[in-house]
Amino acid sequence: MNKTIETLLNHRSIRKFKDTKLTTEQIHTIVKAAQQASTSSHVMAYTIIGITDENLKAELKAVSGQPYVKDNGHLFVFCGDLNRIYKQAAPAEQAQMQESIESTEQFIVTTIDVALAAQNATIAAESMGLGTCFLGSLRNDINHVNNLLDLPEHVIPLFGLAVGYPDQQPEIKPRLPIEAIYHENKYANDEDQSEIITDFDNQLASYYENRSKNARSDTWSEQMIRKYKNPIRMDVTPFIKDKKLNRR
Numbered sequence: 001m002n003k004t005i006e007t008l009l010n011h012r013s014i015r016k017f018k019d020t021k022l023t024t025e026q027i028h029t030i031v032k033a034a035q036q037a038s039t040s041s042h043v044m045a046y047t048i049i050g051i052t053d054e055n056l057k058a059e060l061k062a063v064s065g066q067p068y069v070k071d072n073g074h075l076f077v078f079c080g081d082l083n084r085i086y087k088q089a090a091p092a093e094q095a096q097m098q099e100s101i102e103s104t105e106q107f108i109v110t111t112i113d114v115a116l117a118a119q120n121a122t123i124a125a126e127s128m129g130l131g132t133c134f135l136g137s138l139r140n141d142i143n144h145v146n147n148l149l150d151l152p153e154h155v156i157p158l159f160g161l162a163v164g165y166p167d168q169q170p171e172i173k174p175r176l177p178i179e180a181i182y183h184e185n186k187y188a189n190d191e192d193q194s195e196i197i198t199d200f201d202n203q204l205a206s207y208y209e210n211r212s213k214n215a216r217s218d219t220w221s222e223q224m225i226r227k228y229k230n231p232i233r234m235d236v237t238p239f240i241k242d243k244k245l246n247r248r
């Protein structure tokens with residue numbers, strides 16, 4: 001197994017970091033790796049904001065309710081950004097671009113670009129011996145985060161990424177077996193996945209029961225049904241539309 005695959009298969013989110021800040025060189029290496037991800041039509045529809053102000057970090061921690069938003073080696077906020085290209089255009093061209101900028105297609109382009117860049121950042125950080133945790137919890141109050149970061153029209157905060165030297169070694173969290181998620185040539189409409197999922201539920205239940213921190217009794221199916229029965233962050237929908245994205 002090569003080093004890259006080893007790094008990928010060794011991934012687990014880190015939620016406790018040592019009190020050591022990343023160097024500027026480490027931060028730049030991670031951002032450069034993020035930028036080198038494939039990007040739809042070379043749009044590069046993202047801005048990455050590094051948070052170095054401790055007061056701001058405390059505000060973002062309050063939004064997320066998660067201590068590792070503040071206590072980490074560095075905090076990045078990944079934003080979808082169609083503002084850069086829009087504002088470069090002359091007003092007459094902007095008028096012509098509006099329909100496209102506001103489309104669901106370009107919203108998808110933006111979120112994919114951000115996710116690919118962030119995942120590259122994660123892999124880069126992990127290959128450097130650092131740990132990471134994505135932070136969708138910043139969307140607990142997306143309007144407040146937007147205001148804190150002074151984001152203009154067409155720019156949306158999608159998630160944070162906490163990076164730092166791990167101060168814990170959590171067990172690797174199991175994934176669904178390949179048969180569940182990889183099919184060839186067409187969607188497996190006729191396949192009953194209930195047995196595969198029951199097996200996975202048992203595997204994950206055992207992971208939750210036996211893990212060294214935050215042991216609990218749960219299964220994947222129960223967790224997912226709970227999650228999708230209880231809508232969260234419904235203010236994100238009008239927020240995105242107010243940002244003049246995903247409107248048509």
Ligand SMILES: Cc1cc2nc3c(=O)[nH]c(=O)nc-3n(C[C@H](O)[C@H](O)[C@H](O)COP(=O)(O)O)c2cc1C
Pocket residue numbers: 011012013014015066133134135136137138159172173
């Ligand atoms: C977009 C995204 C947002 C996430 N948000 C959070 C978060 O707010 N807080 C957190 O502790 N973990 C967060 N996670 C981490 C997931 O919970 C984690 O990746 C998943 O449970 C699998 O565990 P693993 O990364 O340890 O393998 C997020 C992951 C992704 C991809």
